[in-house]
Amino acid sequence: MSAIGISKEDIKTIMNNEQTVASNPVASPKAAAKKAARPAVAKRPSALALKMRAFFQWLLPPIFGLLLMGAVWTLISHQSPNLPGPVSTWHSAVELFSDPFYTNSPNDQGIGWNILASLERVGLGFGLAALIGIPLGFIIGRFQFMSRMAAPIIGILRPVSPLAWLPIGLLVFKAANPAAIWVIFISAIWPMIINTAVGVSKVPQDYMNVAKVLNLSEWKIVTKILFPFVLPYMMTGVRLSIGVAWLVIVAAEMLTGGVGIGFWVWDEWNNLNVEHIIIAIFVVGIVGLLLELALTSLARRFSYE
Amino acid sequence: MEKIVQEKYVQLENVNMTFFTKKGTFEALKNVNFSIREGEFISIIGHSGCGKSTVLNLIAGLLQPTDGNLFCAGREIAGPGPERAVVFQNHSLLPWLTCSENVYLAVERVFGATDTKDQLKKRTQAAIELVGLAHAADKRPNEISGGMKQRVGIARALAMEPKVLLLDEPFGALDALTRAHLQDELMTIMAKSGCTAVMVTHDVDEAVLLSDRIVMMTNGPAATIGDILDVELARPRKRLELAEDGHYNHLRSEVLKFLYERHAKKAA
Numbered sequence: 001m002s003a004i005g006i007s008k009e010d011i012k013t014i015m016n017n018e019q020t021v022a023s024n025p026v027a028s029p030k031a032a033a034k035k036a037a038r039p040a041v042a043k044r045p046s047a048l049a050l051k052m053r054a055f056f057q058w059l060l061p062p063i064f065g066l067l068l069m070g071a072v073w074t075l076i077s078h079q080s081p082n083l084p085g086p087v088s089t090w091h092s093a094v095e096l097f098s099d100p101f102y103t104n105s106p107n108d109q110g111i112g113w114n115i116l117a118s119l120e121r122v123g124l125g126f127g128l129a130a131l132i133g134i135p136l137g138f139i140i141g142r143f144q145f146m147s148r149m150a151a152p153i154i155g156i157l158r159p160v161s162p163l164a165w166l167p168i169g170l171l172v173f174k175a176a177n178p179a180a181i182w183v184i185f186i187s188a189i190w191p192m193i194i195n196t197a198v199g200v201s202k203v204p205q206d207y208m209n210v211a212k213v214l215n216l217s218e219w220k221i222v223t224k225i226l227f228p229f230v231l232p233y234m235m236t237g238v239r240l241s242i243g244v245a246w247l248v249i250v251a252a253e254m255l256t257g258g259v260g261i262g263f264w265v266w267d268e269w270n271n272l273n274v275e276h277i278i279i280a281i282f283v284v285g286i287v288g289l290l291l292e293l294a295l296t297s298l299a300r301r302f303s304y305e
Numbered sequence: 306m307e308k309i310v311q312e313k314y315v316q317l318e319n320v321n322m323t324f325f326t327k328k329g330t331f332e333a334l335k336n337v338n339f340s341i342r343e344g345e346f347i348s349i350i351g352h353s354g355c356g357k358s359t360v361l362n363l364i365a366g367l368l369q370p371t372d373g374n375l376f377c378a379g380r381e382i383a384g385p386g387p388e389r390a391v392v393f394q395n396h397s398l399l400p401w402l403t404c405s406e407n408v409y410l411a412v413e414r415v416f417g418a419t420d421t422k423d424q425l426k427k428r429t430q431a432a433i434e435l436v437g438l439a440h441a442a443d444k445r446p447n448e449i450s451g452g453m454k455q456r457v458g459i460a461r462a463l464a465m466e467p468k469v470l471l472l473d474e475p476f477g478a479l480d481a482l483t484r485a486h487l488q489d490e491l492m493t494i495m496a497k498s499g500c501t502a503v504m505v506t507h508d509v510d511e512a513v514l515l516s517d518r519i520v521m522m523t524n525g526p527a528a529t530i531g532d533i534l535d536v537e538l539a540r541p542r543k544r545l546e547l548a549e550d551g552h553y554n555h556l557r558s559e560v561l562k563f564l565y566e567r568h569a570k571k572a573a
Binding site: 206207209212213214216220224 | 365366367384385386387389390391393395397399401402410411414415465
């Protein structure tokens, strides 16, 4: 997005230019002098104006989108008296976020604590899934036999709704928190296994021929050829996984209770505090978006191209 | 002391190669017999699909023959190994490593057990300098031109100090000028190193210019050696002088006659 990169110099150029500020009597002599000195520069601003236009063309559609969402929301809230509109939700949010880290009781804590608790669960479940899923993906991608062996397991278990694993977790761990982490783990592991395995199986034969001619050890093959090649695939898996994990945490916490954004939503439903539910929806969405953006930029850094 | 030159340094005996694919069996090579003298430069030429790359891959050990035997320096070729270095057609450099790291990977594998780290680095640098790429040593393959990539490929192969250098259409993807330039350099390098080389090509001029002997292959399926042409041209060879040399042009037309009269490829 080079359009954002408008520096002070650019703005000066716009201000000093006769086309942009022709009606400004103070600036025009200066501009005229400039024009006399270097007449060719007079054509320049059109490029800059294009840059500006490109910037607004980039910026305006998302703003229109958000405004449209707000308008539809307002309209619906006028029709349905129980649904709070944007204004009352905003006031409620300001109040809520003015003190995000309070603790009254285990079941009454600030929104900040709830978000952090959810992030911690996601981090743990997702981290464990990466720790196990990525090496597993390498093994499955590298050895045909393992791939054939894993195919039915993955095929059967992957389509299962994450929450179906919750009772198993509760049964085995006999506690709500590890069960929620277990649900995150089991739902986040598949994209990482599959994408890593796909990456490994796509390593060009040319590179493997190089490895063969050089007689590289399996360790060198993994570190010098497979890992760098698979990294972008792996990062795709990681991104998908964290997306799934963040989707699932809300539902899991609704069922397990405790502290967490999902539990908080359910708690506010019981309190019939609809503003807070809407705020929670935005919070979940924005945090998910930030996670996605962070991982995308991380993935870009690791790309060798 | 004069080194005894082995007449049959690389040897192919009754080599047959059949590929078993989903569509059925394909007999690529039948009864391929020839041997290569130590220090000799051999070209394998033939129409596309005649199995010349298959012969190279067999010598490299990347393929195993269905029947017959291959020997290198008196030992049977059981698999790929660094004593038979390959320069691949598409250079096959690892894009995430710099030029010198690509070469170092090979050097480390071959000499890692005997040399110190400093010596390994010196070997890498020497190989990069040999192909005239000292200025691009720290660049990644996607930052340099096709000709430079192929040079790195050659440097990687030579740095391993192989007994046999195998070149699979090394200059096929390059433009004519770069190709001529690299051919000249390869001649100089080979004269210096004195290593045995086998090159697959479909370029008649390249074959005559570089080789001591040209192995001409018949068309597939069941391709075999049609003829072997001795290239008795004095070295060092100069491209411009040879262009007007009667013997050079005679050899050239011999190869052309083989390819386009005796074993013309049927129009597809």
